[in-house]
Structure formats: structure tokens, C-alpha cells
Amino acid sequence: MKKYIVISSVLIFMIAFACRKDQTSHFNSFTTPSYFPATSYHFETNQITEGGFYLGKKLFYDSLLSIDNSTSCGTCHIPTSAFTHHGHDLSHGLNGTLTKRNSPAIMNLAWSNSFMWDGGIHDLDLQPISPITNPIEMGETMDHVVAKLKQQPNYKNLFLKAFGTEEITGDKLLKALSQFMLMCVSNNAKYDSVKRGQTQFTPTEQAGYNIFLQKCNACHNEPLFTDNSFRNTGLKPSILNDSGRYKITLNDRDMFTFKVPSLRNITYTAPYMHDGRFYSLDAALEHYNSQVMNMPNIDPIFRRETIPGIRLSADEKNKLIAFLKTLDDRSFVTNPMLGENYSPR
Amino acid sequence: MKYFIVLAFLSVLCSCHKQDAHVKTGGMEISFVNNAGSQKITLGNTQYINSSGETFTIGTLKYYISNIVITKTTGEKYIVPQDSCYFLIDESNASSLKPRLNIPQGNYSSLSFMVGVDSLRNTKDLSQRTGVLDPTNTAADMYWTWNSGYIFFKVEGNSAASLQTDKSYRFHIGLFGGYSSGTINNTRIVSINLSQKGNAIISSGKTSHININADILKIFNGTHVISIANSSVIMATANSADVADNYATLFSHASTINE
Numbered sequence: 046m047k048k049y050i051v052i053s054s055v056l057i058f059m060i061a062f063a064c065r066k067d068q069t070s071h072f073n074s075f076t077t078p079s080y081f082p083a084t085s086y087h088f089e090t091n092q093i094t095e096g097g098f099y100l101g102k103k104l105f106y107d108s109l110l111s112i113d114n115s116t117s118c119g120t121c122h123i124p125t126s127a128f129t130h131h132g133h134d135l136s137h138g139l140n141g142t143l144t145k146r147n148s149p150a151i152m153n154l155a156w157s158n159s160f161m162w163d164g165g166i167h168d169l170d171l172q173p174i175s176p177i178t179n180p181i182e183m184g185e186t187m188d189h190v191v192a193k194l195k196q197q198p199n200y201k202n203l204f205l206k207a208f209g210t211e212e213i214t215g216d217k218l219l220k221a222l223s224q225f226m227l228m229c230v231s232n233n234a235k236y237d238s239v240k241r242g243q244t245q246f247t248p249t250e251q252a253g254y255n256i257f258l259q260k261c262n263a264c265h266n267e268p269l270f271t272d273n274s275f276r277n278t279g280l281k282p283s284i285l286n287d288s289g290r291y292k293i294t295l296n297d298r299d300m301f302t303f304k305v306p307s308l309r310n311i312t313y314t315a316p317y318m319h320d321g322r323f324y325s326l327d328a329a330l331e332h333y334n335s336q337v338m339n340m341p342n343i344d345p346i347f348r349r350e351t352i353p354g355i356r357l358s359a360d361e362k363n364k365l366i367a368f369l370k371t372l373d374d375r376s377f378v379t380n381p382m383l384g385e386n387y388s389p390r
Numbered sequence: 391m392k393y394f395i396v397l398a399f400l401s402v403l404c405s406c407h408k409q410d411a412h413v414k415t416g417g418m419e420i421s422f423v424n425n426a427g428s429q430k431i432t433l434g435n436t437q438y439i440n441s442s443g444e445t446f447t448i449g450t451l452k453y454y455i456s457n458i459v460i461t462k463t464t465g466e467k468y469i470v471p472q473d474s475c476y477f478l479i480d481e482s483n484a485s486s487l488k489p490r491l492n493i494p495q496g497n498y499s500s501l502s503f504m505v506g507v508d509s510l511r512n513t514k515d516l517s518q519r520t521g522v523l524d525p526t527n528t529a530a531d532m533y534w535t536w537n538s539g540y541i542f543f544k545v546e547g548n549s550a551a552s553l554q555t556d557k558s559y560r561f562h563i564g565l566f567g568g569y570s571s572g573t574i575n576n577t578r579i580v581s582i583n584l585s586q587k588g589n590a591i592i593s594s595g596k597t598s599h600i601n602i603n604a605d606i607l608k609i610f611n612g613t614h615v616i617s618i619a620n621s622s623v624i625m626a627t628a629n630s631a632d633v634a635d636n637y638a639t640l641f642s643h644a645s646t647i648n649e
Contacts, residue, residue, distance in 0.1 A: 294573040
């Protein structure tokens with residue numbers, strides 16, 4: 046008897062699966078572009094489904110996740126700005142209070158092995174607890190958010206579609222948010238078309254690319270444009286005196302080091318650096334040319350020249366900027382599937 | 391399809407097998423009594439005095455006990471399985487103070503446990519962080535969100551000696567050694583010899599009660615002298631290791647009652 050129950054339930058499962066496949070026409074599942082490295086995220090414990098992705102998206106744009114229902118993840122991570130807080134050096138949170146850092150892009154996170162500017166969070170699933178419970182970001186408790194969601198008529202059904210149960214729990218909420226964020230893959234910039242052999246760089250872009258490979262790629266490693274390492278780029282500490290990764294490891298060698306940010310969608314993600322101190326790309330590049338502060342642990346790469354830094358002439362900067370603009374991915378920042386108003390059929 | 395049938399059979403077989411390999415077990419209750427010197431502590435306004443002569447109150451006292459290992463008089467060790475070896479001792483919650491375990495019969499003469507949560511569990515998938523380790527629930531105030539990791543030991547209260555404007559002192563000690571690049575590791579292993587005050591005799595249908603005293607005053611002078619005036623707030627900083635050395639010295643065996 047037992048055997049038949051098992052067999053028939055397996056059958057039902059398979060049929061259910063087969064049916065679901067037909068419905069996913071609007072939802073493009075996660076794929077790794079051929080020229081990208083292997084992903085870091087643990088998909089084996091959180092497989093992306095259309096239901097999970099859609100629930101995650103709903104949560105991402107829902108200000109119910111904040112104490113006064115004023116702020117959603119999308120408030121500081123705006124899709125049209127590659128999920129950064131456009132125009133804000135330090136992101137604004139509840140009642141206009143400032144966070145301590147510039148909000149980074151939510152982009153290609155499946156390839157990240159640590160999160161935040163200091164890498165303090167090692168698992169994407171655990172990341173949202175930080176903004177949700179931070180008093181100046183969303184000021185909530187996970188418990189209370191779950192309680193609020195339980196009172197919303199639509200969420201039961203969304204959790205059911207995502208996880209096969211109406212039960213709303215903190216860990217499911219977090220897994221769903223991960224599913225949405227993992228789907229934010231940017232790989233349709235001009236650079237990508239060139240990689241795929243569909244188009245070519247202009248001569249200026251090509252010249253910029255060559256300079257980039259020589260002077261920047263050691264840290265902003267293509268095709269993700271980050272090597273996920275932490276480096277001290279000689280940015281003069283501001284009055285916030287943010288010690289960066291030192292706070293996490295308590296090792297002196299990590300003093301003022303920050304995660305190498307990806308340079309994809311760079312035009313959309315201004316202002317720049319962990320505290321958003323530079324409002325233009327030109328200013329960011331000029332930093333490398335003339336403003337690297339000589340601290341004991343600045344990255345050895347900057348010591349290749351007598352005066353620490355990376356010399357860039359005006360011409361080189363222009364060429365670099367021309368190349369960096371080929372990393373802008375319009376289809377990513379305007380992707381309706383990732384925007385607030387998309388919903389499945 | 392065939393594979394599924396085979397799989398189904400296999401899983402049925404497995405479940406039968408488990409019941410066959412049955413070892414007789416009994417209960418063990420480790421009871422933690424949090425003291426200040428020889429006096430049981432009371433949360434709230436009661437004043438205590440530390441070795442630096444500072445008076446202080448205790449408002450919150452919580453710590454993780456994990457990775458329990460007990461050793462028989464024969465030297466044979468029993469390692470409490472991972473799925474049942476994490477406990478949050480919370481002075482404000484009486485039922486949390488007496489972790490209960492099911493262990494194989496025998497005469498046990500020593501006990502060891504970790505104060506804290508090991509690096510492996512600190513980096514486990516969310517789905518395996520249930521009960522006292524659920525950062526979205528019970529562990530919410532014993533978890534650093536910005537430096538993903540558990541707070542192993544938390545003691546908070548007020549003291550006239552505090553330099554904080556609100557006269558509070560707060561020690562939140564965590565750090566498990568780091569995920570990718572190393573940092574300090576504040577987990578500590580405590581070993582307790584039971585043979586002086588009574589071995590734990592475990593037999594089926596019965597429970598052995600091991601009473602452990604934790605002298606909270608030693609947080610201030612177990613190995614290193616820590617004064618509230620010098621360090622009113624100790625969290626993820628280098629001197630947290632001093633507090634960890636101190637919490638490794640809190641525990642002593644008071645008695646064993648074998649039912």
C-alpha cells in the first residue's frame with residue numbers, strides 16, 4: 046500500500062512540474078552567461094521559481110517592511126538607477142536620517158561571495174535582516190514584519206505559490222527576497238554584445254578598454270568588473286571615519302579597505318565610492334590620478350609609481366570613460382520583469 | 391520511473407533500519423544557576439560589586455551553550471548530535487536554564503561544552519538555523535546583522551561607574567573566527583570534571599540532573615580584570631577576547647542528582 050502512495054505522489058509531482066513549465070512564458074529563469082565565471086550563490090538550498098521570484102519582488106517594493114510603512118527596499122535601490130539610491134551620497138532612511146554609506150547596486154549578486162561595502166554579510170539570504178532591523182533604514186523586527194504580512198490578504202496566496210504552503214515565516218521571506226535579487230542579472234551592455242561577437246567597440250572605446258585592462262582590471266576584473274576583494278584605494282577618511290573591513294576582521298591590514306565595486310551600469314549608479322563622495326566619473330578617475338592618500342596599507346598596485354596612484358592623462362581618462370559607458374546596460378535598468386509594476390499573468 | 395520505485399523502497403527500508411539499531415538512552419538535565427559570588431542573581435535593580443569595586447545591576451543575561459560532549463569513566467565519549475546541541479541560556483526565561491538531553495546509558499565523569507556558536511553553524515544555510523538559532527525570531531537579539539554572526543554572550547545593566555550618558559554598560563561578545571578572512575575567535579570550550587561532586591549515571595527511564603553554577607562576577611576578573619569605568623561597552627572589538635577568556639572561567643560543578 047505504502048508503495049503505491051509513494052509512486053502516485055511522485056507521479057502527481059511530475060505532472061505538477063510539467064504543468065508549471067507551460068506557465069512560465071513571461072518569466073525568464075536564471076541563466077549564467079557563457080563568458081561569466083561560476084556562480085557563488087547556493088542555489089541548491091534556494092532554487093528560483095517564478096512564484097518565489099514574484100513574491101520576492103512584491104516584498105522588495107513593499108513599504109510594509111518598514112516600521113512606519115514609509116520605506117521599501119526599492120526606496121534606496123531604484124531599478125532605473127541599477128538599484129542604487131540615485132543622487133544620494135549617503136542613502137536616506139526613515140525620517141530622512143542618513144545611513145553611513147552609499148547604497149550599492151543590486152546586480153549580479155549570484156556571483157558575490159560577500160555583501161556590503163565591508164563584506165560583513167556572507168550570505169545573501171541573511172542580508173535583508175540588516176536593513177529591515179536597522180533603526181535608521183527600516184526600523185522593524187522580523188517578527189513584526191511577518192505578523193504584518195499575515196494580516197495582508199494577498200500574501201498567503203503568494204507564499205503558497207512560492208513555497209507550496211500558506212505559512213508565512215521569516216526564513217521564507219528572506220529566501221524569496223534572495224530569489225528576486227539573484228534575478229537582477231546585468232549582461233546586456235554594449236560590452237557584452239562585443240564579447241558575444243555581435244558588435245564592435247569604436248576606436249576610442251577600444252583604446253579605453255586597452256587602458257582599462259592595463260590599469261584597472263586587476264581589481265575591477267572583467268566580466269563582472271570586480272574580483273570581490275577588499276582594497277584600500279587611498280580615499281582620505283571622511284569625518285565619518287569609516288574603517289571599512291577593519292570593523293569586521295579587526296586586522297590592521299584591513300583598515301579603510303572596501304569591497305571593489307562592479308563598474309557595470311556605472312553611469313546610472315552615481316555618486317561614487319562607499320560614501321558617494323564623487324558625483325562624476327571624471328572626479329572618480331581623478332582620484333586615482335592625483336588624490337590617492339599615502340596610507341600604510343594602500344593597495345600595492347598604487348605603489349608602482351613614485352607618487353602613489355595610477356597616472357591618467359586627460360586623454361586616457363576620456364578614453365576610459367568612453368569604455369566605461371559601454372558597461373551601461375539599458376535593458377537591465379528598464380527591464381519590466383524587475384520593475385515594480387510587473388506582475389505575472 | 392523505475393528509479394523512483396527503487397528509491398521509495400530504499401527509503402522504507404532505511405526507516406525500518408533506524409528502529410532496529412536502538413540504543414537504550416536516559417535523560418540528562420544540565421541546570422545552569424547564574425550567581426554573583428554565592429548569591430543567585432536577580433535581574434533588575436539588585437546591586438552587585440565587581441572586583442574593581444564598581445556597583446552594577448544586571449538587566450539582561452543571555453549566552454549560548456553548544457557542542458556538548460560527555461565522557462564515560464571508561465573514557466568513551468558521547469558527542470551530542472548537532473541537531474540537539476544548541477541552547478540559549480536566558481536568565482529571564484526559567485525554562486531555558488535547564489537544557490535536557492537524551493543520551494546513551496552509562497556512568498559519565500566529565501562534561502564539556504562550548505560557550506558560543508561554532509563557525510560551522512554560524513555559516514549554515516538559513517533553513518538550518520531553527521529554534522534558538524533563528525535570526526528572524528528567537529535569536530534576533532543575539533545576532534549581528536552587519537557582521538553576520540551570533541552574539542555568544544550578552545550581559546547588560548547599569549552602573550554608576552559607566553561613562554555612558556545613560557549609565558549603562560553593555561557587553562555583547564561574538565566573533566567566530568571569520569568566514570573568509572580570519573578574525574578573533576571568541577568561542578570557548580569549558581571542561582568540567584564531575585567525579586568530585588558526583589558522576590552522572592544515565593539509565594533508561596531516569597534523568598540525571600547536573601547542577602552547574604555560573605559566577606557572573608568572574609566576567610570582570612576571571613582571567614583579565616575588566617572595569618566598567620574603562621570599558622562600558624564591549625562588542626566586536628579586540629578587547630572582546632578578554633571577556634571571552636573570562637566567561638570561560640564562570641562555570642563550576644555544584645552537584646549531581648541521579649534519579
